[in-house]
Amino acid sequence: MAFxxxxxxxxxxxxxxxxxxxxxIDGEFVDGRGSSFKTVNPATEExxxxxxxxxxxxxxxxxxxxxxxFRGWSRMSGRERAKYLFRIARIIQERGRxxxxxxxxxxxxxxxxxxxxxVPVVAAHFFYYAGWADKLEYAGLGPNPQPLGVAGQVIPxxxxxxxxxxxxxxxxxxxxxxxxxxxxxxPLTALLFAEICQQADLPPGVVNIVTGAGGTGQAVVSxxxxxxxxxxxxxxxxxxxARAIAGTDKKATLELGGxxxxxxxxxxxxxxxxxxxxxxxxxxxxxxxxxxSRLLVQESVADEVLARLKRRMGTLRVGxxxxxNTDIGAINSREQLDRIRELSAVGExxxxxxxxxxxxxxxxxxxxxxxxxxxxxxxxxxxxxxxxGPVLSVLTFRTPAEAVEKxxxxxxxxxxxxxxxxxxxxxxxxxxxxxxxxxxxxxxxxDPASPFGGYKESGYGREGGxxxxxxxxxxxxx
Amino acid sequence: MARIDVRKxxxxxxxxxFPRSExxxxxxxxxxKGKFVANAALASRKDVRDxxxxxxxxxxxxxxxxxxxxxxxxxxxxxxxxxxxxxxxxAVKQSEGGTAVAARGQVDAAVDRLVWYAGWADKLAQVIGNxxxxxxxxxxxxxxEPTGVVGVLAPQSSSLLGLVSVVAPVVVTGNVAVVVxxxxxxxxxxxxxxxxxxSDVPGGVVNILTGDAAVLGPWLASHMDVNAIDLCGIAxxxxxxxxxxxxxxxxxxxxxxxRRAPDAEPDWSVEPGLSPMTAFVEHKTVWxxxxx
Numbered sequence: 001m002a003f004x005x006x007x008x009x010x011x012x013x014x015x016x017x018x019x020x021x022x023x024x025i026d027g028e029f030v031d032g033r034g035s036s037f038k039t040v041n042p043a044t045e046e047x048x049x050x051x052x053x054x055x056x057x058x059x060x061x062x063x064x065x066x067x068x069x070f071r072g073w074s075r076m077s078g079r080e081r082a083k084y085l086f087r088i089a090r091i092i093q094e095r096g097r098x099x100x101x102x103x104x105x106x107x108x109x110x111x112x113x114x115x116x117x118x119v120p121v122v123a124a125h126f127f128y129y130a131g132w133a134d135k136l137e138y139a140g141l142g143p144n145p146q147p148l149g150v151a152g153q154v155i156p157x158x159x160x161x162x163x164x165x166x167x168x169x170x171x172x173x174x175x176x177x178x179x180x181x182x183x184x185x186x187p188l189t190a191l192l193f194a195e196i197c198q199q200a201d202l203p204p205g206v207v208n209i210v211t212g213a214g215g216t217g218q219a220v221v222s223x224x225x226x227x228x229x230x231x232x233x234x235x236x237x238x239x240x241x242a243r244a245i246a247g248t249d250k251k252a253t254l255e256l257g258g259x260x261x262x263x264x265x266x267x268x269x270x271x272x273x274x275x276x277x278x279x280x281x282x283x284x285x286x287x288x289x290x291x292x293s294r295l296l297v298q299e300s301v302a303d304e305v306l307a308r309l310k311r312r313m314g315t316l317r318v319g320x321x322x323x324x325n326t327d328i329g330a331i332n333s334r335e336q337l338d339r340i341r342e343l344s345a346v347g348e349x350x351x352x353x354x355x356x357x358x359x360x361x362x363x364x365x366x367x368x369x370x371x372x373x374x375x376x377x378x379x380x381x382x383x384x385x386x387x388x389g390p391v392l393s394v395l396t397f398r399t400p401a402e403a404v405e406k407x408x409x410x411x412x413x414x415x416x417x418x419x420x421x422x423x424x425x426x427x428x429x430x431x432x433x434x435x436x437x438x439x440x441x442x443x444x445x446x447d448p449a450s451p452f453g454g455y456k457e458s459g460y461g462r463e464g465g466x467x468x469x470x471x472x473x474x475x476x477x478x
Numbered sequence: 479m480a481r482i483d484v485r486k487x488x489x490x491x492x493x494x495x496f497p498r499s500e501x502x503x504x505x506x507x508x509x510x511k512g513k514f515v516a517n518a519a520l521a522s523r524k525d526v527r528d529x530x531x532x533x534x535x536x537x538x539x540x541x542x543x544x545x546x547x548x549x550x551x552x553x554x555x556x557x558x559x560x561x562x563x564x565x566x567x568x569a570v571k572q573s574e575g576g577t578a579v580a581a582r583g584q585v586d587a588a589v590d591r592l593v594w595y596a597g598w599a600d601k602l603a604q605v606i607g608n609x610x611x612x613x614x615x616x617x618x619x620x621x622x623e624p625t626g627v628v629g630v631l632a633p634q635s636s637s638l639l640g641l642v643s644v645v646a647p648v649v650v651t652g653n654v655a656v657v658v659x660x661x662x663x664x665x666x667x668x669x670x671x672x673x674x675x676x677s678d679v680p681g682g683v684v685n686i687l688t689g690d691a692a693v694l695g696p697w698l699a700s701h702m703d704v705n706a707i708d709l710c711g712i713a714x715x716x717x718x719x720x721x722x723x724x725x726x727x728x729x730x731x732x733x734x735x736x737r738r739a740p741d742a743e744p745d746w747s748v749e750p751g752l753s754p755m756t757a758f759v760e761h762k763t764v765w766x767x768x769x770x
């Protein structure tokens with residue numbers, strides 16, 4: 001007999017969401033001069049708060065504050081800067097539950113992911129880079145590393161707090177100051193982070209947070225007094241940023257889209273591979289730039305892998321992000337849901353076969369069931385374009401050479417997965433795949449000590465590890 | 479009666495062969511005093527495309543060679559250059575003017591630079607790669623890999639040392655190059671191509687086009703099968719700022735890695751450091767669980 005799960009909702013009482021939020025500039029929350037916008041809970045469509053939309057003038061104030069703060073922050077000894085970062089890391093741990101609940105409310109991701117993945121890895125990033133602040137001359141990036149100045153950072157909505165940590169921690173460790181723009185659909189945890197900066201007594205202006213949409217982001221990256229641009233988001237916007245900063249002295253790192261191949265050989269441990277496939281594409285509703293969105297399975301085991309994958313997908317629970325048993329939460333916005341629906345319809349129209357397990361989706365909010373497409377060819381749009389949702393395209397191959405050929409056959413090159421018990425084959429495949437991260441017999445693993453970033457049109461530069469410091473230092477060689 | 483000397487026809491170097499420009503065009507090359515020296519092939523857009531095709535074909539096998547072997551080949555280039563010193567000294571003196579001693583110094587430095595880079599082939603990954611101590615039972619390792627086809631606009635003034643200083647770091651890391659030589663001073667580059675052809679460098683790994691960087695640069699920068707571009711060669715000239723900007727804009731279409739144009743041509747006698755090599759490598763991180 002099957003047991004039903006009782007509801008296990010996490011209480012949201014720990015979070016105090018204000019009706020409206022201003023901008024965080026020079027250590028204070030201030031009213032913006034521009035208009036405002038609403039951020040909604042994607043699981044319920046309830047409006048959570050009004051958030052200021054930073055105008056060009058607001059961005060200018062934030063950059064000026066960051067420039068003023070740069071003098072003191074960059075001259076402060078690394079040892080003292082480190083202590084501020086350690087403080088921030090500790091406060092993130094102390095307020096971890098609150099951060100996780102708020103992240104799930106604003107983003108729609110399951111609480112078990114925000115609680116067990118996002119927030120711990122965020123704290124780990126601040127700890128990791130805190131330790132670098134007084135050791136930069138030992139990083140192997142040249143003998144006298146110097147900060148660049150003011151970093152303009154624009155981050156996406158899929159991992160709001162984690163992307164903030166990836167950007168802010170190395171920037172501050174190296175002695176830069178930042179103006180960060182969170183995504184318009186997920187600004188709340190960045191604003192809570194601003195409070196954390198206040199609790200840590202971080203000098204005013206070292207971190208500034210300006211909320212808004214694309215226009216605000218554009219103002220941040222194109223501000224003439226910004227020395228460094230760091231962006232995570234779509235390839236199209238990444239290209240626009242590369243054009244916008246052409247001919248300037250601005251340094252840039254771009255972490256863009258991906259269409260990762262997850263390659264399963266016939267000798268792979270099938271159950272582990274199926275878990276890896278599920279984690280690779282359904283983690284965070286597939287809102288992951290390095291998601292394993294193209295399954296390449298060796299023909300001889302394709303039927304078996306698909307049968308087990310479908311059985312496993314049937315056990316995934318879609319629904320309330322705050323329920324501790326939820327595997328797949330809400331799609332972040334109506335706009336994103338529309339795009340997933342549109343590309344899925346194109347998949348069917350182009351002849352691929354669509355399958356999703358039976359599941360009841362809530363009546364309000366933005367939802368999409370875990371879905372796979374079989375009979376996909378390399379020419380299909382769902383095999384070439386980033387769906388950025390819980391949608392997996394399944395292709396087959398016969399030889400390792402064919403797997404490599406198909407895996408590399410996209411303009412992207414962010415990540416890849418390989419599943420096989422044969423060590424020499426893992427190493428061969430890892431060397432042949434044109435991707436910045438290769439996960440072998442695992443997927444979607446992250447750690448602050450491990451560099452992350454793409455080849456080809458997945459962008460340039462690395463975040464994480466000692467390579468992640470190079471992006472924030474003058475003349476750094478890594 | 480005096481003997482009539484046999485003059486050389488200066489050609490392009492594409493895919494290991496020495497074609498004339500597909501366009502049939504050539505241009506007059508003068509020495510430092512303005513006296514006619516030769517007609518050099520004037521590379522066209524089609525020559526750029528042919529060179530990119532040759533480079534792409536050479537990339538996989540070149541990148542797959544062992545670092546030790548690539549180092550050996552770079553050292554072999556230095557050996558063959560050393561052997562042909564008089565010809566290089568003459569070409570540099572003709573192109574750049576100055577004394578015979580100064581030209582000899584340039585050739586010394588160019589050969590020494592090749593030797594310096596040859597030694598990096600099997601060391602760079604050790605210096606800039608690493609094992610990553612992640613919080614969990616995983617093997618996690620990061621190592622540099624080549625970016626692919628690199629468009630190189632070679633320096634306009636330093637016709638040999640500058641050329642070697644931008645080509646060697648690209649190929650020693652496993653990349654392949656499509657090089658546009660100095661426009662006014664192309665002859666050392668042509669001689670260098672002849673050295674490459676006899677130095678065990680596989681055809682297509684380095685392709686050298688004599689021509690105008692302002693004309694050929696945009697085709698390289700906008701080519702969707704070129705992965706990176708070095709804009710060093712447009713430093714310092716009139717209007718070089720706008721040209722550099724337009725090339726960076728074109729390079730954004732496929733997110734090429736760009737090594738930006740410096741304000742003025744750098745002092746090539748200074749030891750270059752790692753950045754000419756690191757500008758054109760990607761870092762690949764591989765994860766695997768640890769268990770029994």
